[in-house]
Amino acid sequence: MPNRRYFVNRTKEGAANRLNLRRFDRKRRRKRRLQVREIVRRKQSQALLNGLAPDRNSTQRATLRKLSERNNRISLDCFSFLDSPEETILRLVEIAEVDAVGVKYSIDFEDEYCLDVGPYMLLGLMQQEMAETCDGGKMSRPLMKVLEAVGLRTFLKMGLFPINAVNDVLPVRLTTHSGIRQNRLGFESHESAKERVARRFSESINNWLMALRFMLTNNGSDWVRSLLAEVLDNSRHANPADADGGWSVAGFMVARERADGTPRFICHIGIVTLGATFAQSLLNSEEPKILSNIRSYASAHKNSSELYDYDALITTCALMDKVSCEGTYADRDIGGCGMSSLINMMNGLGKSSRSDEQPEMAIISGNSCLALKPPYNQMEQVDQSYLQAFNVEQDLNQPPSDAHVYKLKHRVPGTVISLRFTIDPNNLSESVV
Amino acid sequence: MAAIGLECAPTDGSLMNQNAASSVIDLSEIATDRRRDTISGRETGRATRERLGVSEQITGSDQVEIRIPEHVRVITPSFFVGLLASDISLLESIDDAKEVFTLTNASDTTQLNFDHAVSTILGRGSPFDSIQSRQKKFSFLSSWKTKK
Numbered sequence: 001m002p003n004r005r006y007f008v009n010r011t012k013e014g015a016a017n018r019l020n021l022r023r024f025d026r027k028r029r030r031k032r033r034l035q036v037r038e039i040v041r042r043k044q045s046q047a048l049l050n051g052l053a054p055d056r057n058s059t060q061r062a063t064l065r066k067l068s069e070r071n072n073r074i075s076l077d078c079f080s081f082l083d084s085p086e087e088t089i090l091r092l093v094e095i096a097e098v099d100a101v102g103v104k105y106s107i108d109f110e111d112e113y114c115l116d117v118g119p120y121m122l123l124g125l126m127q128q129e130m131a132e133t134c135d136g137g138k139m140s141r142p143l144m145k146v147l148e149a150v151g152l153r154t155f156l157k158m159g160l161f162p163i164n165a166v167n168d169v170l171p172v173r174l175t176t177h178s179g180i181r182q183n184r185l186g187f188e189s190h191e192s193a194k195e196r197v198a199r200r201f202s203e204s205i206n207n208w209l210m211a212l213r214f215m216l217t218n219n220g221s222d223w224v225r226s227l228l229a230e231v232l233d234n235s236r237h238a239n240p241a242d243a244d245g246g247w248s249v250a251g252f253m254v255a256r257e258r259a260d261g262t263p264r265f266i267c268h269i270g271i272v273t274l275g276a277t278f279a280q281s282l283l284n285s286e287e288p289k290i291l292s293n294i295r296s297y298a299s300a301h302k303n304s305s306e307l308y309d310y311d312a313l314i315t316t317c318a319l320m321d322k323v324s325c326e327g328t329y330a331d332r333d334i335g336g337c338g339m340s341s342l343i344n345m346m347n348g349l350g351k352s353s354r355s356d357e358q359p360e361m362a363i364i365s366g367n368s369c370l371a372l373k374p375p376y377n378q379m380e381q382v383d384q385s386y387l388q389a390f391n392v393e394q395d396l397n398q399p400p401s402d403a404h405v406y407k408l409k410h411r412v413p414g415t416v417i418s419l420r421f422t423i424d425p426n427n428l429s430e431s432v433v
Numbered sequence: 434m435a436a437i438g439l440e441c442a443p444t445d446g447s448l449m450n451q452n453a454a455s456s457v458i459d460l461s462e463i464a465t466d467r468r469r470d471t472i473s474g475r476e477t478g479r480a481t482r483e484r485l486g487v488s489e490q491i492t493g494s495d496q497v498e499i500r501i502p503e504h505v506r507v508i509t510p511s512f513f514v515g516l517l518a519s520d521i522s523l524l525e526s527i528d529d530a531k532e533v534f535t536l537t538n539a540s541d542t543t544q545l546n547f548d549h550a551v552s553t554i555l556g557r558g559s560p561f562d563s564i565q566s567r568q569k570k571f572s573f574l575s576s577w578k579t580k581k
Contacts, residue, residue: 222542
């Protein structure tokens with residue numbers, strides 16, 4: 001009976017439509033307009049995919065051939081900006097190209113552990129723009145635990161993982177912000193998204209330390225909060241048109257066992273900003289003094305190595321205190337200090353006596369890569385400001401090392417900052433006052 | 434003592450004391466939400482400056498008190514830069530700035546951040562100062578090449 005009634009109603013509805021052709025036609029046109037709008041919206045909102053792989057719509061045949069050679073499988077091995085930035089971006093570009101083709105494919109995550117949270121965050125941001133044609137793939141259990149705890153599983157649009165409650169990963173839960181300014185006047189009487197994230201971030205760092213029977217002092221907690229708010233504040237340079245770029249923050253601490261059986265507490269933090277890169281922001285500066293300084297530096301060293309270019313050298317300048325794309329007052333540089341504070345925090349918490357556990361940071365901005373690894377993983381204080389010149393003398397007159405500053409074959413439309421450090425309770429005991 | 438916004442501030446101490454004026458920047462309006470315990474951002478600082486009319490309020494003042502709501506634990510250096518850079522940059526030295534601007538209810542970190550903002554504005558120049566001499570050499574080289 002229900003079926004019959006349904007049938008009768010449909011017939012009546014059809015008849016009504018036939019009797020009122022104008023109304024029906026209007027509805028059809030409206031539906032079509034909505035479809036066109038959806039297609040345009042989807043095309044417009046693929047800024048990240050199109051930025052990563054600008055030719056992705058024109059190389060469909062080549063992509064299909066490559067994919068079929070690999071049985072429609074994409075393998076992500078050593079998926080880390082800290083360990084192999086070039087390969088990692090290449091794999092992300094490949095995924096962006098495959099999405100344009102529109103065939104079913106699967107992604108195999110070959111790493112046993114999460115080596116870097118940054119690429120997963122970028123893949124998650126890509127997923128927001130991609131068609132849902134990924135058909136699953138392989139993943140290890142420790143990696144599942146991390147993605148689940150951090151909140152990346154749902155962000156990556158993955159199904160439920162076959163794991164129980166995750167108790168051994170301490171996360172900084174993923175927070176993303178689209179970058180659309182809620183209050184165009186900039187005057188906010190309520191806590192902004194950046195400030196809320198900064199607060200939660202300091203609470204998470206405190207949780208990491210409390211797991212090791214330490215805790216941040218009130219001042220320490222305030223300092224961590226202050227530095228993350230400063231770093232996130234840089235995202236407003238990323239999209240000059242909208243005056244605020246989109247950003248994402250995530251991280252986690254996990255215990256792993258060393259070869260000698262002792263526990264190692266590894267911490268990962270990722271910060272992704274989409275929009276203009278560091279170099280683009282600095283070169284967009286309207287401050288002649290800053291522009292002249294960074295241009296002189298980049299021009300002086302751009303021929304020192306084939307591995308880096310003008311943009312990579314400009315990106316190096318972004319790490320320095322008092323270098324910012326905005327603001328000199330009365331001919332004084334008043335750039336920020338967010339990046340140097342972040343690097344100082346990493347070295348403060350991640351101080352280690354083991355040579356293979358030194359803090360590391362990778363900054364991928366556009367097609368520039370800065371690898372802050374030993375011996376250049378710390379900021380050097382010169383006069384009253386911090387800098388990292390990536391050479392032994394810490395002298396800006398000397399060119400930076402091309403093993404630490406280099407250009408990549410592909411570009412990310414924004415900036416990814418990945419940090420990895422090990423908290424050593426013995427070293428922390430020495431730092432406790 | 435220095436005065437804000439007076440480019441030809443009188444140097445005679447007695448005259449200054451006679452005209453001594455103080456003003457207050459009350460930040461409670463930007464933290465009406467008691468959950469807001471962090472205030473950050475250069476843009477927010479600039480917007481607050483406009484909203485509170487800081488420029489008009491402190492012109493000619495010898496003492497400026499910045500009142501921080503009790504529930505606010507952290508104010509970042511970039512906020513202070515947005516709020517006060519154009520005034521602080523008119524002062525001669527870091528000591529002058531610390532003498533003119535005082536914070537009330539500031540946590541240690543906020544006080545440190547304020548000091549950092551002041552030293553960022555009034556401190557020594559950028560890291561590029563160390564390559565000034567070399568820059569001259571580069572400009573000489575480039576002009577030489579053009580001539581050739």
